[in-house]
Amino acid sequence: MSNEDSPNERRDFLRKSLTLIPVVTLAGASLASPLSAQESSAKHDANKPAAPASHYEPSYFTAEEWTFLHAAVARLIPTDERGPGAIEAGVPEYIDRQMGTSYANGSLWYMQGPFNANAAPEFGYQLKLSPKEVYRLGIAAADNWCHQQHGKLFAQLDAATQDAALKQFESGKVAFEQLPAKTFFTQLLQNTKEGFFCDPMHGGNKNMVGWKLINFPGARADFMDWVERDERYPFPPVSIRGERA
Amino acid sequence: MATSMKKADAVIVGFGWAGAIMAKELTEAGLNVVALERGPMQDTYPEGSYPQVIDELTYNIRRKLFQDISKETVTIRHGVNDVALPNRQLGAFLPGNGVGGAGVHWSGVHFRVDPVELRMRSHYEERYGKKFIPEGMTIQDFGVTYEELEPYFDFAEKVFGTSGTAWTINGKNVGEGKGGNPFAPDRSTDFPLVAQKNTISAQLFQKAATEVGYHPYNLPSANTSGPYTNPYGAQMGPCNFCGFCSGYVCYMYSKASPNLNILPALKQEPKFELRTNAYVLRVNLDSDKRRATGVTYVDAQGQEIEQPADLVILSAFQFHNVRLMLLSGIGKPYDPKTGEGVVGKNFAYQNMATIKAYFDKDAHHTNPFIGAGGNGVAVDDFNADNFDHGPHGFVGGSPFWVNQAGTRPIAGINNPPGTPEWGSQWKAAAADYYTHQLSMDAHGAHQSYRDNYLDLDPTYKDAYGQPLLRMTFDWKENDLRMTQFMVEKMKKIAEAMNPKALKVSVKGAGSHFNTASYQTTHLNGGAIMGTDPKTSAVNKYLQSWDVPNVFVPGASAFPQGLGYNPTGLVAALTYWSARAIREQYLKNPGPLVQA
């Protein structure tokens, strides 16, 4: 069995990338808050590897939103003893890039009225809002709620308080003014998982960190000789563009 | 003013399995055939080429191959007095679009039918008495028997290149101890290909099901176990279990599709023309509404075009067939209050329950990224009427199976019960369990009811200004009791595997139909076949009772939902109908069955 994909190897990689690449300040983070998302999460876990270099400039998100997004996805899929999380995977970049696709405008959905925002959950999504609008309204509402509750924006809270806030949004116990908190949370979590596990060509899952975590082989898509074997699949993932992990 | 095209002998609306089969049969009969498909051309190359097709985000998550519901969707309500809401995002079902229809992105579980399910009402009345069928349940007989259809099942399997293990061939047992299904009806010939290999998950199911006394068999799959050439000369290569099957175009030429198995032969045929980006608005009828004169469609440039034809085939998928009939005034719309009328009647679905089993990392590596859409091991001990329903008081049965079609991580991460949906615990569980779990389904039959039906929505419109189809649909007590019974029987298999944890997903008492969670795309009824024009929309040859030059192949003809997947029966019925057109109708155009 190959040990190419062992946790040691992964840590090695992270250590190397740390020494090679200086931690960069998030674009615009300083405008938004005294504390960037990375700094705030770095505080409560000294073991965490910092984010790899990201020279990505968001096209859709404002500086404030970008800060929120980093802080939130870092809690949804944290960097921890199991390895890289959403930040290393490039989830914020992935989400921002998605905002330039037809998905983000709601044009993959049936969006003719009348709309009934109070429909039972069995009827699925019934709002007038596109994913872009859900972020614009949702992030502002979430930061606003944190500010009312704690006197700070989401990204400035410590990890435990951030988690507690996210749980409130998830359960729908919090009432945002312009959209259900749960709708916002559900979209954020869905997009975060997409960005963690998608093919890297979409801007997320950088270095295939999501796939390596679970031992998913990516675009190999040929298992003729593995169908009947009750053993660990030993080959590391490959991406559509042919990168090998 | 619509531009008019040159008249065709036959026009086919929708080019999925039903449309492709009809096109092939009717051109063979010498007719000039025009097929109109609302979506684009698509094929193994370039849409299904490696590696670009191995992209979960684009295909399954952003729904590349599925119906564009921004233009046309359905509305849904639970009861006749509710206001229906549009299905704004695809969820419970994933209808197809473009050349090949859902036959491009289907999985390939390729069944025949349990003969009892073709005679549902008669069989239950005979065995259990009339009173056993609950008030409001409107199940009917198909009006055609398994024996009549057998040659067409047989031929369809040869066209699809289906892999499987027979039980009996002409009464002779060939499948005992080899993975055949003791409950399967007799066959005239063997499967064209032997069964595929079985994944570890399927092997575990096979072993555990045997231990608890059930009778496991290999799922018949339209994914090839080896190289194959079909009767039309189409060539297929062996499936490599790539795991990007359901929701994707097969890059290996291994999953049967209209594009791979039928279209190449049609392309050689000068009498056949396929027009893509042609969205049919309606069937045109003459003034007394007894004869179709052709169809009107909108082309890629938005122009309305009239296509005259002597024969109209509606093969646009179950609910589109029903909608086109309603929009065109073919047959009397069904009214749930009086029970009169036929178009829209007996809309039925599938009744699924799922159990996931999680293993310790040292126990089993199920590697669920390995899989093929039609592949697996099943049991029929509780399907159809293979057990005595008497003491249980519900109608319907369910096969159980492990059908590891390939689980990809965005949609497929599934953790043991009690795990949070995010955070470090979620992440650790994903890492620990993704390759050590399996999933099994009870793929339940679904019955029809007086107030589960289809009509046109009074409010919501499609992109062309025509009313959307409205589904009035909810689970009934019979369905919920059945699924709860089935999940208990299936759980015995799961428990016999000695898993570390189990997750059971089953509808509880009082559950309502949820449009957001995937059930299956096995939608049935609405233009049902039968022996009486008062209770069916088409006769046993799928010919409209009211407008005899319109034929309507598809699962719209099923009076209720099957335990099995529907496409094997859709294909067989389409060949059966085509044979009747070729041998009877063309000689003497008119009703093939006198009302």
Ligand SMILES: Cc1cc2nc3c(=O)[nH]c(=O)nc-3n(C[C@H](O)[C@H](O)[C@H](O)COP(=O)(O)OP(=O)(O)OC[C@H]3O[C@@H](n4cnc5c(N)ncnc54)[C@H](O)[C@@H]3O)c2cc1C
């Ligand atoms: C993910 C998935 C997995 C499945 N797996 C299985 C399986 O394993 N086994 C099984 O038996 N079945 C399976 N099915 C179901 C199977 O795909 C369908 O039963 C089958 O494709 C139906 O064939 P059809 O020809 O009736 O309709 P379709 O294949 O849907 O073809 C209908 C065509 O008509 C076109 N059309 C619709 N309206 C118009 C219009 N107004 N004008 C012009 N064209 C129009 C559509 O674009 C489409 O191309 C699966 C379905 C899905 C979605």
Ligand code: SF4
């Ligand atoms: S699993 Fe097999 S049949 Fe399905 S897409 Fe992959 S190679 Fe084709």
